[in-house]
Amino acid sequence: MLVQETPRIAWGLTGSGHYLRESLEIIETLPDVDLFVTRAAAEVLGMYGIPLKSLRERMRVFQDHTASSVPVGFLYGGHYHTLIIGPATSNTVAKCVAGISDTLVTNLYAQAGKCRIPSIVFACDCEPTVITEAPGQTVTLYPRPIDLENTERLKRFPYTEVAESIEALKSAIDQRMTCLSTSSS
Numbered sequence: 001m002l003v004q005e006t007p008r009i010a011w012g013l014t015g016s017g018h019y020l021r022e023s024l025e026i027i028e029t030l031p032d033v034d035l036f037v038t039r040a041a042a043e044v045l046g047m048y049g050i051p052l053k054s055l056r057e058r059m060r061v062f063q064d065h066t067a068s069s070v071p072v073g074f075l076y077g078g079h080y081h082t083l084i085i086g087p088a089t090s091n092t093v094a095k096c097v098a099g100i101s102d103t104l105v106t107n108l109y110a111q112a113g114k115c116r117i118p119s120i121v122f123a124c125d126c127e128p129t130v131i132t133e134a135p136g137q138t139v140t141l142y143p144r145p146i147d148l149e150n151t152e153r154l155k156r157f158p159y160t161e162v163a164e165s166i167e168a169l170k171s172a173i174d175q176r177m178t179c180l181s182t183s184s185s
Contacts, residue, residue, distance in 0.1 A: 007078055008079060011034070012085040014088050021050075023166075033059055071104065080112075088124060120176065124143075128142065
């Protein structure tokens, strides 16, 4: 007999360093999180001196090694109650808006929507000026109008909440966890 485990959080990492360390700190505080790492995220983690091996010691980590994103199938069996993507690059946000699911994380987002699993997306490009950490330095970036427009468009998608700051991300997660705890009692 197959025993169904308690549904978990699926957290997707993309190739952004914007608030990467802070996002990982949030992950460490949450119960039952599985990490889904795109190829770009694996590269960026290395650039920031964060070994995947250390993450694997603390949680389940799935990587983008298959053309069909096999781990996405876990969404169908009720393994996850929430998808969090963060930090989300402008590329990931644009693909989510356009319905392109060609990475592990964009595939997760598409399938979560089809399964009506709520998603929280921590978008990097949501202000005209972004000051962010890059390897070894702080940089000022100026998101393109299309990047800002895609973030706004994503806010209108069903089962999707867009967080525009680390504080908003924490708040969205707290609200989701509260919703889950009241619905199960």
